[in-house]
Amino acid sequence: MTDLNHAELHDMDLENARLAYTIIQRLLEHNTAVSELIALMARVIDEDTQRALTKTPPWTAYLESRRELETTRAQIEKFTAELKKLETGETE
Numbered sequence: 001m002t003d004l005n006h007a008e009l010h011d012m013d014l015e016n017a018r019l020a021y022t023i024i025q026r027l028l029e030h031n032t033a034v035s036e037l038i039a040l041m042a043r044v045i046d047e048d049t050q051r052a053l054t055k056t057p058p059w060t061a062y063l064e065s066r067r068e069l070e071t072t073r074a075q076i077e078k079f080t081a082e083l084k085k086l087e088t089g090e091t092e
Contacts, residue, residue, distance in 0.1 A: 017083050024076060031069060038062070 012020075042050060053059055084090075 012086075014086055017086055021080065021083055024079070028076070035066070 045053075
């Protein structure tokens with residue numbers, strides 16, 4: 001994924017930019033809910049089951065996905081800032 005610059009976002013109309021922001025926000029909210037559910041489930045299963053679970057490919061994929069999402073946060077913050085500029089009609 002490439003970084004989005006102000007000119008590229010400006011080429012997107014405001015309605016589509018808002019839609020993109022809403023989609024991103026809902027995906028982040030879903031990710032938070034899933035992470036909280038996983039944390040709750042981890043507290044209620046025994047240690048042997050936890051150990052076995054953490055050695056599976058789905059667990060590895062989950063952890064990698066969380067790491068990638070953390071690096072994506074900066075891109076989301078940049079997108080949000082550019083969207084605000086677009087809404088207010090600011091130019092660089």
